[in-house]
Amino acid sequence: MRFGIAVFPGTWSDRDCAHAVKLDGHEAVELWHKDRDLHGVDCVILPGGFSYGDYLRTGAVARFAPLMDSVQEFAAGGGLVWGICNGFQVLCEAHMLPGALVRNGSLQFRCEPSWLRVESTDTAYTGALRSGQVLQIPVSHGEGRFVADAATLDLLEEQRRVVFRYVAPDGGAVGEASPNGSLRDIAGIVSEGRNVLGMMPHPERACEQLLGSADGMELIRSVAASLSRTASFA
Amino acid sequence: MIYAVEVAVTLKPVVNDPQGLVVRDGLRQLGFSQVRSARVGKVIALELEASSDGEARAAVVEMCEKLLRNPVIEDFHIESLVAGAEVG
Amino acid sequence: MIYAVEVAVTLKPVVNDPQGLVVRDGLRQLGFSQVRSARVGKVIALELEASSDGEARAAVVEMCEKLLRNPVIEDFHIESLVAGAEVG
């Protein structure tokens, strides 16, 4: 599979994402923010970082990059667009996903393990996972508190578009231990078409036991599996 | 002309503002018990060229709609707009 | 009375403002070529009790001196001060 990895000024998990997908035998293609060419990739990753320093608002400026026009088209055509951390923030700013990501409730940056319960396996990113499965994947952000109005939140729940929720290691409610105070403990959501995923935690940091967890690799495998399925139908 | 414009971008009342709470409590701890509430937003000071107040105002509103505020969580209002020196 | 006060806390003019640079360039990229400069500061909206404009103003100035602004790099000015409802 070919994973396209966007690079905006200030992006920093591009190299980690490339490393992770290569570990699973895939190709990583850099997508420079000034280009519109997606080089025929199967899945676009908008990686973590501080695009444009996250000045003004996280993701606010990156959203206008020429590359994002192509990414929007790609998504409109059903292409897989995977926003991680800053990438999630960009997707919300671009209105490709609802809601917004604001300053952590603690007002502090948080880099620590987080535990995610898989809420929906009906996406290309979670197809190979069990619903209710708990993944250990680290967070690293200062502005990851997901907010949206009640109607939007209800709609997300109703359409089963909440893909990951922060939980305690045992799968119970996370409560005070939430890394950011997200409404309804939301850690990741998908678009209505279920092809655009935004998540704050960093799966690319959890692809090797050497680094403490390999749970993130399950997501990459899911994507690869679903892509080969669609390919075989095509 | 060069206009100096200040626009305030603030969190919508429904979005809770932990930073504001910290400021409020900090002030109360310092003895400012008269403080009822505090909310923290951004103020953006712009210098731009425009030929009239109306043109300057319209431009700034458009900037807010396009970039300066996120309509999902933020409101904005123009704090001040003053015409300065001719363009040199 | 309850006063609603908005105070802007901004970087001193001589201080480097990285955020402002990104905002300026971002606006220009969006076609707002008329933008000469942009600087980003904080605006703090306070609700406080006071019996007169003077008292409210004095209190807010003191709050700025004590907590709200960092005198090393920031200035402040009161954007607006309005008397609201009686204290209920």
Add this chain to the structure above:
Amino acid sequence: MTDTVQVPSEKALQEVALTGDEYRLAVQILGRHPNHVELGIIGALWSEHCGYKTSKPLLKRLPTTGPRVLQGPGENAGAVDIGEGLAAVFKIESHNHPSAIEPYQGAATGVGGILRDVFTMGARPVALLDSLRFGPLDEARQRYLFDGVVAGIGGYGNCIGVPTVGGEVYFDESYRHNPLVNAMCLGIIRHEALTRAVAAGPGNPVLLVGADTGRDGIHGATFASVELDEQSEERRPAVQVGNPFLEKCLMEACLELAGDPRIVAMQDLGAAGLTSSTAELAWRGGCGIDLDVSKAPRRESGMTPYEVMLSESQERMLLVVERGHEQAIQEAFAKWDLRSDVIGTITDTEHLVVRDGGDVVCDLPLRMVIDDVPMRHPEARRPAELDAILARDPLAATPPFDAATALLRLLGSPNIGSRRPIFRRYDHQVGDDTVLAPGGDAALLRIKGTSLAVAVTTDGNGRYGRLDPRRGAEIAVAEAARNVVATGAEPLAVTNCLNFGNPEKPEVFWQLSEAIDGIAAACEALQTPVVSGNVSLYNDTTGISIDPTPVIGMVGRLEDVERRVGAGFAADGDAVFLIGPVAAELGGSEYQRIAHGVAEGPPPALDLALERRVQDAVREAARQGLLRSAHDCAEGGLAVALAESAILGGRGVRAAVRETEHPAGRPPSWVAGILFGETQSRFLVSLEMELKVEFRALLDQREVSYREIGVIGGDRITVEGAFDVPLDEASAAFDAALLDSHA
């Protein structure tokens, strides 16, 4: 003749931190009076900060060579060979004075500065560490400084995407008016891509890249070379706001160019801005340089040549480029939306010539401003009161509380308790290499595509230094090495940051001299040469000096990352061994501070030969895969090391130490001394029962003393006859130590 020279006013000289004699010397060398711009430049380059005029003679005593050293002191950072054609590039630097005035920006720009030192060498920064000192946290201002500094370090490091994997923090009265903020950066590079800051080729253009130049930190260099006083308030414009986003772009652009033959030299702009960067770059290559300040882009209008030359605006780099290729290089920077301007050319005149458009505003011989820095040789005097302090017997005091209480107090001490409230605010993982994260001993980073890993740590203990600066410095080196060895890695080399008071005081100069001798002795013994460092003097406020605080940053190499060892107990039923001596030494210990509020009596003894044997034995045991955990004994001694390994591993332990069992006839603090004394050259390790025989044989053969002291398991931390505390109670105390301190 010279004494008849007309000297400018006190004030004029003070502004450039020169003495009347130094001014006369300048006139003598020049054969004329320097003009305003030249005087500013001389003042900056002859300052302690740039010219090391007090410390240079002492620094010559440090060992700086070794088989693995690729670059010793004198460049932007040091470099050592770590195998596979790779080099570790690293340096530590202080930002104490700026952080005292504006903690967030002071710390942030400190991180920005040390990062530039490393990527200027062409190396990709892979790790940051921060070594911090503050006054006691019960004072609101100290909490403000602590929180601001931690936020600033995270603010810069997190944004630029270099993990902050380690550091240290201590709180002591000595730093109440002079907090210390030292930042270390480690980079990795292929040997052949190492880039030097040595100008060459007269006629080659000089490029200034990055941020516009503003009136930032003018006289920052001289500012760092004088005591803080009330007037520091007026110097506040010296505070700068860093731009990690711009630096990220600058870093990526420079790394894309590293090793490019069209790049002759790279040099970052740090203290004294254009002045020191241009002068040092040219002089290292025996060249001259001719620049036109009117070509430097400005952030503010009306800046004078003086201001442009002395501005310390951040996020700027200087490059010397092969003539004819400047345009291609400028395009490489434009890709990252970075501005670059040709501001001058390399010459063969050995002069620093500065023009402002048409007119020459400065023409100084480089030898004068760099080699002819007037050295200061202050008098050194051992503090008179020291003998009395050292003569006191720490064991004579009657313990105010029992051992269990002491243990919990120590675990809850801000100087010992969990640093998680700090390092969870730092991205310590980005890069996907952090194998041993902060919270144990040294951090360990794997190197992708190899089996290698690098260990990195910082250490220093001002209280030992107060009692004995030489031994304090030796211990700092030894402990840093111990932290590296505890991961299984081999200590390779050292960077150091010398934080001291005003060297014009004989006692302070004595401390500095002693400490440097201590570092030299320990680095010799452990064969870890010093490859880079930084000196921060004048950490005095209204006459009070900080404790002598040499901070050692050490880098080690682990051949096989699979052989790494963690600090936490790994499995129930494993045997726990103490390796190294057992003694009752409480002088300068954290226990002494908590129990009696003093630091007196001799600091722990250190036998460097023994230290070496112990470290080699532990490393060999790790290499053979015998160890399941290893932790050095540091602050809080044996008992705290035991508790830390238990807490980190989430497992109880039951141990016995016979010296604690029959205290009859011993001095009152004997048991406390055995349990909490900070005796050096010790590790606490655990291993599978089946491996004990093999392990003992290894230690016997290496003539290292050891003893089996207990077994892992249960939910209590027990030393028979001394204390027996529930694991969760100990964890709670440990975790809470820094929690309610805002950080």
